[in-house]
Amino acid sequence: MGLTQQIMCYALWLGSVFALAEWLRACKVDGEWVRKVIHIGVGNIILLAWALQVPRWLGVSFSLVFASLALLSYRVAILQSLNGVGRRSFGTCFYALSIGLLLYWFWLPERQLFAVIGILVMTWADALAGLVGKTWGQHRYQLGSIQKSWEGSLTMWGVSSLVIGAVLLGYFGFSPSLLGISVLVGGMAMGLEVFSWWGLDNLTVPLASGGLCFVLVQGLNL
Template sequence: MSSLLPFFPSPPSEFATIALVSSYLLVIVVLAEGLNRLSHTTAEFTRKIVHIGSGNVILFAWWLQIPLWIGLGASFVASLVALVSYFVPILPSLNSVGRQSLGTFFYALSIGLLVAGFFPQLPYYGVIGVLVMAWGDGLAALVGQRWGKHKYRIWGNGKSWEGSLTMLGVSFAVTLAVLIGVYGNNGILWVVAGLVAIAATVLESFSNFGLDNLTVPLGSAGLCFYLMSWWGMSL
């Protein structure tokens, strides 16, 4: 399996991997829940903390070269927790009761699908899909809510140009950084990153009911893989 950064001379044990990833996710959830319950931080802001923070777990999967069963098992557990939290207010930082979105569930599901589709042979495409969603969509939502003054609507889905431009820029930067880390700098990679960023922004704009948490990561990873294959650079 390719690795972006050689942090580990050899893969750690499965127990150590599970412990590290679980500890990281627990810290993210506890931090978000603490802010949600003990401060005036909005539920939407704490959801984005979990959204961005949990997405980074895909980097652990890559760097630690986790076995496939761990990635799929973690996705299943996260999907189950997201569904339960949607109906029962156990974790407001994930979902609020009555919020008409299964986005957190789709997010966990998309990670599992990308792990199943690209790990262990081509993990970086899965990484691109998840990080585009985690950082691109997460920061776009925060920017749009805080500074989004120029609104537009698509199929009843309210967005802002400020948020969409953030999505475009962050998606481009994330995709390009991963590709350069794997292949080295190449002009083709800039074109691929640009096309992936445009596609991710369009998918994020059109999706309702949290479906962007499924369409954006799968679409970004799939398009990146297709374009790199078309240019003979997928391996």
């Protein structure tokens, strides 16, 4: 597929995600759910990029543009669904920036899966942990000014481990060592998600997940 066709595919995907989010917002759906639709929808574009083998420069450029739009949206009403949950956070900008950094570091032959791991952990685990914690979180704990729920934190660990395991085992085949890496890195992602001032977990969780998986897998000489 040519570059122009690739760009059209990515633009169509993103346009569909934001159109759905704007429609949900117009229907008065809770702002947190709308934000998670964007969070999951945008993040899953990495699977399309992996399938189509997006050039690294294009992926990084898309990420920088999206990060710039996210920053601008804090001052100008661009896609209010990006920041419609009534809290001050730079999570959306960090989200886009982390994708760009992962692509810059890992979008190379035989390393792309580590970018995919970092992005999908942020995409699925972080989003579902937030929804579970808000909707069903009954057992609260507090670290300084940060309040979390055990239900949300354990969801973060479980979903992170599942995502990492699915990518590693799908790429390398079954290995008990890879299962151990999945659980270990998933636990680390849970710990980092706890410390989420200003949405910083959207930067620390994906970068650390992809980076630690890379280091540990390299140690196995697979």
